Amino acid sequence: MATVGKSEWNFCSDNVAPVAPEILAAMAEANQGNVASYGEDPWTVSLTEALRRLFEKPDLIAFPVATGTAANALAVSTMVPPYGGVICTEDAHINTDECGAPEFFSGGAKLLAVPAPDSRLTPAQITARVEQARDHGVHVVQPHAVSITQSTEWGAVYGLEQLRAIGETAARHKLGLHMDGARFANALVHLGCTPAEMTWKAGITALSFGATKNGAMAAEAVVFFNPTQARGFAERRKRAAHLWSKQRFMSAQILAYLKDDLWLRNARHANAVAQIFARGLSAVPGVRLLQEVQANEVFAVLPEGVVAALEAEGFGFYRWQADTAPGEAAIRLVSSYVSKPEAAEALVSAAARFGNR
Amino acid sequence: MATVGKSEWNFCSDNVAPVAPEILAAMAEANQGNVASYGEDPWTVSLTEALRRLFEKPDLIAFPVATGTAANALAVSTMVPPYGGVICTEDAHINTDECGAPEFFSGGAKLLAVPAPDSRLTPAQITARVEQARDHGVHVVQPHAVSITQSTEWGAVYGLEQLRAIGETAARHKLGLHMDGARFANALVHLGCTPAEMTWKAGITALSFGATKNGAMAAEAVVFFNPTQARGFAERRKRAAHLWSKQRFMSAQILAYLKDDLWLRNARHANAVAQIFARGLSAVPGVRLLQEVQANEVFAVLPEGVVAALEAEGFGFYRWQADTAPGEAAIRLVSSYVSKPEAAEALVSAAARFGNR
Amino acid sequence: MATVGKSEWNFCSDNVAPVAPEILAAMAEANQGNVASYGEDPWTVSLTEALRRLFEKPDLIAFPVATGTAANALAVSTMVPPYGGVICTEDAHINTDECGAPEFFSGGAKLLAVPAPDSRLTPAQITARVEQARDHGVHVVQPHAVSITQSTEWGAVYGLEQLRAIGETAARHKLGLHMDGARFANALVHLGCTPAEMTWKAGITALSFGATKNGAMAAEAVVFFNPTQARGFAERRKRAAHLWSKQRFMSAQILAYLKDDLWLRNARHANAVAQIFARGLSAVPGVRLLQEVQANEVFAVLPEGVVAALEAEGFGFYRWQADTAPGEAAIRLVSSYVSKPEAAEALVSAAARFGNR
Amino acid sequence: MATVGKSEWNFCSDNVAPVAPEILAAMAEANQGNVASYGEDPWTVSLTEALRRLFEKPDLIAFPVATGTAANALAVSTMVPPYGGVICTEDAHINTDECGAPEFFSGGAKLLAVPAPDSRLTPAQITARVEQARDHGVHVVQPHAVSITQSTEWGAVYGLEQLRAIGETAARHKLGLHMDGARFANALVHLGCTPAEMTWKAGITALSFGATKNGAMAAEAVVFFNPTQARGFAERRKRAAHLWSKQRFMSAQILAYLKDDLWLRNARHANAVAQIFARGLSAVPGVRLLQEVQANEVFAVLPEGVVAALEAEGFGFYRWQADTAPGEAAIRLVSSYVSKPEAAEALVSAAARFGNR
Known part of the structure; x- marks a missing residue:
């Protein structure tokens, strides 16, 4: 302990850590008058635009939520049916540190965890898990998605080549590919690439874009690069009680987080x-x-x-x-x-x- | 619309509405240095003490969460098994405005909704629902709790007599009694009674103590007046992703909310x-x-x-x-x-x- | 009681009632030697063919299960996302007599029950429920399906005109339409029509085809008239533990039930x-x-x-x-x-x- | 394949395999006249008495169900809260062959699987898993039960010493202890001990007593040796659609299975x-x-x-x-x-x- x-x-x-002063200031600035609640506010609209520019993807859809566990579990539950499975590493945060949130949000989907020394998954592990399951039909939980963490729970960073190989493997097996980006920024500056390169250009279909660990108070964004894959997310967020009435204060955090490369x-x-x-x-x-x-x-x-x-x-x-x-x-x-x-x-x-x- | x-x-x-200036100031004041995360911070400790004094109940247990829906759904899921039911009014927020959150958090429990013109439930309605179900054994969802809203969704306020009668009825049928207090303060000042009188002294066993609608940013507290009835709540909150890592900023809101009778x-x-x-x-x-x-x-x-x-x-x-x-x-x-x-x-x-x- | x-x-x-002698005899006849388990047996294959002929629908997909509640709850869970709702009558068996099975199987979907004197739903009631929900976006559980019972829980039989009107209404609102046919045969002989007329020709998309109440031991069939809508059903049946290893004895019941118009x-x-x-x-x-x-x-x-x-x-x-x-x-x-x-x-x-x- | x-x-x-002739004959014999449905029949009453004698435990409670997966998943869901975990081996049937049924029935509980060459769990593995989790509070899924299979998925049989050691370990950590006895009889005759010795006398708290694989058509019994631990099981069985209306035909199978040591x-x-x-x-x-x-x-x-x-x-x-x-x-x-x-x-x-x- x-x-x-x-x-x-x-x-x-x-x-x-505390909240970055720039972010706290932005929250105070958002504290002006009555505005529409539940995400109908101007800050939330601006946030989607900002993320579209950042990721060079004009049709992405993004949903801010307050915690990394919410981002991960909501993303996974949108990608996998309750009878499906998610391939991840044994030490993945979703497998070890979220008290079963992915299982809860998905209605009982199973995490198909494989060992990985630095928590980096390989394409071969994904394929092996898929083939093992495909042979057994309805008796075995079938993989429907892969979740990787960037940077990983052991502080490692997937290189772009590694990401692309995983992306191709996931696509070949028709699996969604989720990135837990609780420390997205730390990985990105290590690689020195663009957000697009580290995500959808490599085959990531859904991203938990973390901000809390890097200066925000309580703000992450779930990003779907293909808007049709976000189906049901808005409803799931609401019924999981992760849509704030005063949502402007969540969106304002991420806007300030991105501003001027903070x-x-x-x-x-x-x-x-x-x-x-x-x-x-x-x-x-x-x-x-x-x-x-x-x-x-x-x-x-x-x-x-x-x-x-x-x-x-x-x-x-x-x-x-x-x-x-x-x-x-x-x-x-x-x-x-x-x-x-x-x-x-x-x-x-x-x-x-x-x-x- | x-x-x-x-x-x-x-x-x-x-x-x-925006956030009350006193509350925003308290959040800024809490923004000092590194502190233990996930509710191990001093603000969260103080909050429990403050609520114990406020409710004159030295052993109550309280859990801050960010939204009213989280408070309600987590409370209900702790009170009712997945195969049980919750008696409420047809217009209850939990029944109409939370996108099925109580059903989700509880693993499929059923809301047993009864009509009520101003959304005030009566003891007779509770008893009728219980008796109707008791006759049918396992075939029918059995009521395990009652949930009332104070002030109600139609702006009515239960009087203390009414609350006590409901409390006695719930106790007689061995039902938990939850109060959705999203507008707790508005009801309290209308009645001019103490928080204790409006809750546990009348038989309330769990309370969603709202603050967001009355000046906070995103903060409510779930209060269990009998600590043994809070069993599992901490785990449920975590796996529902409603435990913030920087929890101090949630607790600080409620502390400021209570300070000097704000x-x-x-x-x-x-x-x-x-x-x-x-x-x-x-x-x-x-x-x-x-x-x-x-x-x-x-x-x-x-x-x-x-x-x-x-x-x-x-x-x-x-x-x-x-x-x-x-x-x-x-x-x-x-x-x-x-x-x-x-x-x-x-x-x-x-x-x-x-x-x- | x-x-x-x-x-x-x-x-x-x-x-x-006991089991019809013809059905018990068929079970004894199926009791010959080792055969492939989990529905890979000849009886189960024949059953699909028999139902395709009966319903004049060569591409329907059918899944036998042991109980009516299993048939209803599995069908509904395939038609509705966990955050969705099912319009039915207040007295519908799925709403009153299944201990919350539809909520359980669907992962928390909500039954949107409307009053109906003889438990026959009307197109107007469906439309009203849809419109009421559509206005409130993610806050309200949105209807995704309708479930009707034929004959109803009050012994009434929908006429073909009534069924077609409901079918058109459901289709217009893009809702699936489930028929709880626990007493399908009793309704069918009352109307004197064909099984096709009473189902898919009227707009029914999924049917719980009952046999237990009319002579079988423990056998119903869930029928999807559009095979693409059966997606996930096989997995759901398995994880709900409703796929028998000795499935031949379930299929043999329904085959005998249909034989010679028993x-x-x-x-x-x-x-x-x-x-x-x-x-x-x-x-x-x-x-x-x-x-x-x-x-x-x-x-x-x-x-x-x-x-x-x-x-x-x-x-x-x-x-x-x-x-x-x-x-x-x-x-x-x-x-x-x-x-x-x-x-x-x-x-x-x-x-x-x-x-x- | x-x-x-x-x-x-x-x-x-x-x-x-087919159904043992003695069992089929008993089902035919039960096919007499109208009898009370949903387990209120004489066969079901007799079954409890027979199991009480067999296990030398006059207060045990037993629930027949049709499949082994139902027995396991219902038992586990009664023993573990949705936020809890079940320690088992990686090759345990509940972990690999039930399409996620335990996760589904329990509302998302997690199987905490450990490697074991012949699928026999050891007390040391249980203790290690418990201690690992206890350190991490709400962040980690806490074990609430252990599930072992007798005989195991690799055909091994736990000896009585091994069972008792596991029983003591489970009790020390306040964990329920479930035995998947799909092949209970095969293990019992190998050990040559009594059913009581192989179960509650060794610390087993809940048993899936298999019959289907050893001659029945579709019948297992979930046995709780301490009746207070069966709380909620009857409701769970009903809402999982595993209570037959013509339940006599399930109970009659197990009665015949036990008769004359068949x-x-x-x-x-x-x-x-x-x-x-x-x-x-x-x-x-x-x-x-x-x-x-x-x-x-x-x-x-x-x-x-x-x-x-x-x-x-x-x-x-x-x-x-x-x-x-x-x-x-x-x-x-x-x-x-x-x-x-x-x-x-x-x-x-x-x-x-x-x-x-």
């Missing part, structure tokens, strides 16, 4: 701080990284004594389940748009110091 | 504006009120020409389904904490003027 | 016995029929003393909820393919005798 | 035929068993050419997914109560003959 010490030393998650600046900052951890911890004797650091999450194995000393010192992070030798402990460090480089350096120095005792 | 004109003349609903002042204001409509429109020849006005909703029947003229003039309100004579139209006017008395008077004057043409 | 006396005097329901003979017999009740009871002073008797159900109002005496004598029937004067009681009598005319006459005579006391 | 040849050579599954004789026969396969195939060069044969299922690896030749010869069995070397193929052979020893010997001889070519 989390150890939480000084606020600046809190690396438990990027969602411990989202990209925030993500670059978070990724850069993660690199301080990556470089710094690698250099500490007895410490090793579990994964190459590509986005804003760092997974490291340290001597148990060092981890305990860091906790006692007041640094905040989660211990993580991983294969470690006796006397070792794995931890996860997550940097955010407000993480101070000095705080990351302080943790690295402390780890080195404790390791030398 | 709604006609929306000038912002100040918009009486479509109390949810067209919520009561707001409700008194809204109710007072509704009385301007009630008194003013009653005096216009050819106009009649459909219901006594007790809270902040006004239902009136006007000559069709007057309604059309008001719409053309730019007043915002909904036409409402009701029994009217040919040449008449029913409308609903809802006042909120920001409604200007002058705007209400302007509408009344316009109605009188148009009626005289 | 039911009073059950001598077996022959049991008119509680047509499902108290089903029509059985239904004619049951209807004829109902006419004995109808004619006989009408002639008893102080007794009146609540409905014209068109199929095999009789609803009558008798003096309370007569009802009690009949019960004491050992006749079996249900008391029924209906508007009666003080001192009166309503009852339902159902005849089946094994009901003896002498037994019906005995009940009529007894009623007359008790009435004269 | 299955290759089906001559009826006697069909070893695809034990559910390809079920034990049938199971002994099936197990004995499986031993013919086990001994015979082990002796064929190039053939190996994948599992020790303890019940009536045999898993063997043969040269691909031999498998193809057996198929061509007309033997019926499934090819099975297993780790095999190139040129090899795995198959499953299932014997039933009607399997002829000569037919099993014929297959063994043919395999030897083909292997020698």
Whole structure:
């Protein structure tokens, strides 16, 4: 569980961060007079336009919701019948951290989870799962969609080639392809490509476009690149109680998030701080990284004594389940748009110091 | 459908209103540093304490959520098994305006709706429904709970006597008793009683305590007066994606809402504006009120020409389904904490003027 | 509740009857050797062919299931998304007697029930419900299908004109049209038309074709007249556990039911016995029929003393909820393919005798 | 997929078998006159008494249903809230062969599947899964029950020691313990213990007591050893459409199944035929068993050419997914109560003959 010490030393998650000032200001600015409720407001209209420009897709349809779990579960439920399945990795957030939300929203669809060391799925795994099921007709839950996370739950980033290969595989098997983009921006700035390239041009059909972890208060957007595939989403959002009456305050967050590339600046900052951890911890004797650091999450194995000393010192992070030798402990460090480089350096120095005792 | 004109003349609903400045300020104040996510923050802890004091019930349990539909559907799903039923009125918000959310959250429970002119349920109706079902064993959906709305969907307010009689009836039949308090404050200031008197002292077991319609941005609290009856709620909220990672911003809203009686002042204001409509429109020849006005909703029947003229003039309100004579139209006017008395008077004057043409 | 006396005097329901000897013999005949399970057997293949001939529809798709509730709930769940609604009458079996099965199978769809004296729905009621919902967008559950019962729960039979009018109305509003044919045969022999005329030629898109109440052990068939509308049904049946491994014994029942018009003979017999009740009871002073008797159900109002005496004598029937004067009681009598005319006459005579006391 | 040849050579599954003559005769005997429907008949009453004697548990509650999937899914849905999880093995029938029925019936509960070579779960696996989840609160689906299969999907039989250890573990973690006994009799005669020893005395709280695979037509019984844990089952069965109106014909099957130890004789026969396969195939060069044969299922690896030749010869069995070397193929052979020893010997001889070519 989390150890939480000084606020600046809190690396438990990027969602411990406050709201970016630009976004809070935009919400205050939206607080003018009476306006039509339930998404009939001008901010929500502008948001669709902004996302269409951003993704270079003039007919996409987008639905803002307040949480990443809502975005994922609503997207998946629109893509898969209740008797169908979704191929994902065992460590996928939808499989491990949403208390069964995809199963709930979809009316009982099954997550067909496959093991993947850094939570990156491969085309071969998808095909194997499909063929295994196709042989058994109605007895077995048939895959109807694939869900991948970008960047993944282990901080890895799918390259464009990998995404395209998955996209082709999904299309060949007539599967929808969902991207959980809770850390979309962190992956995007790592790849240096366009949002279109990382999504529909690679075959993604539905995207959970995250903003909360990267500076918003409570705002994500579900984006369908093919509007016919959004059928029923509006109804599902309403009956899941995820349509706000004062929806303008959700849309205003995402508009401000996109404005003047705030989202990209925030993500670059978070990724850069993660690199301080990556470089710094690698250099500490007895410490090793579990994964190459590509986005804003760092997974490291340290001597148990060092981890305990860091906790006692007041640094905040989660211990993580991983294969470690006796006397070792794995931890996860997550940097955010407000993480101070000095705080990351302080943790690295402390780890080195404790390791030398 | 709604006609929306000038912002100040918009009486479509109390949810067209902006956020109360005190509440927005509290959200900005909560925007300090990294804090534990998912409700482990100090604001959320304080909120429970505040509600315990407010309701004079030191062991109640409360869960903030963003929307009234979430509050209602989550509460109901905790009170009723999927094979059970909830007695409510035909016009209950849960029955008509939530796109089937209670059915969804509960896994298919049935709303057992009975007709009620002003959407106030009677003990006799509850007993009749229970007895009718008890006779038919497993073939019929058995009632497990009752849900009432205070103030009701037709702007009526249950008196304390009525509430207590319902409470006793529900208890006698071993039914949970839920109150949809989307407009709780408006009812409370009308009755001039304490929150405890209007809820658990009358037999209410679970409450959707609304704040959004009365000044918050997106915040309600589900309150269980008997903590053992909250079993499973936390899990249900999470899997319904209604637990925010940055939950502090939801809790901060309700804390500010309660502080210095902001919520009561707001409700008194809204109710007072509704009385301007009630008194003013009653005096216009050819106009009649459909219901006594007790809270902040006004239902009136006007000559069709007057309604059309008001719409053309730019007043915002909904036409409402009701029994009217040919040449008449029913409308609903809802006042909120920001409604200007002058705007209400302007509408009344316009109605009188148009009626005289 | 039911009073059950001598077996022959049991008119509680047509499902108290045993299995027709011809059907039991066919099951025994199917009990030969090992055959492919889960519906890959020859009987199931033959059944589809038999139904295609019967309904004059060479591309229909049919799925046998064991119970009428399974047939109805699976059909409805295939026709309506979880966020949709089904227009039916308040007294429809799916609304009152299936413990919420349609809601369960559909994942929470809502039954939009309208009052109808003899449980016959009208085109105007359908249109009114649709228009009422269309105005309110995502807030209201939108109708996606209509379900009617033939013969109805009050023993009435829709005429072909009525069916066609409903069919046209449903098609105009793009609604699926389901017929609960638990007593399909009783209606068919009353009308004297073809199965095709009473179904797809009138606009029915899915049929629960009942056999259990008319002589089978546990067998109904869900028939989709347009095979594309059956999408997902096979999977839904399997996951609802309604695909038998030894499916041959279900299919064999329906094959025997259809062979040599057994089903029509059985239904004619049951209807004829109902006419004995109808004619006989009408002639008893102080007794009146609540409905014209068109199929095999009789609803009558008798003096309370007569009802009690009949019960004491050992006749079996249900008391029924209906508007009666003080001192009166309503009852339902159902005849089946094994009901003896002498037994019906005995009940009529007894009623007359008790009435004269 | 299955290759089906001559009826006697069909070893695809034990559910390809016909109905035992004793059972069919009992159904015919039950076909007398009108009797109360929906389980109010004498056969159903007798069945509960018979099961209470059989299991030496005078207060158990039992519910007959038509299919094993219904028994499992209904049992599980009664044991686990929709937001909970069920620990089982990856190859458990509920996880792989029921098209998501447990998820459907439970309203979205999650199967927490762990790998197990012969599909026998261990106490350590249960504890590990529980501890892993307990750490993560509402974010992770919490285990509420364990489900094991006896005999397992790989033909293994849990010993009494193993069962008791699992029972203690489940009780310690406050988990319900379900046994999928689709092949209960085959396991029981292998162990030579009493039904009580193999169930509640070892800690089993709910049992799917199978009969269909061992001679019945369509009949299983869900048994709750602690009646308070059956709460809601009757309602769930009805709304899942698994309560027959002519329920006597389901209960009569199980009564006949138990009478004069028919079920034990049938199971002994099936197990004995499986031993013919086990001994015979082990002796064929190039053939190996994948599992020790303890019940009536045999898993063997043969040269691909031999498998193809057996198929061509007309033997019926499934090819099975297993780790095999190139040129090899795995198959499953299932014997039933009607399997002829000569037919099993014929297959063994043919395999030897083909292997020698």
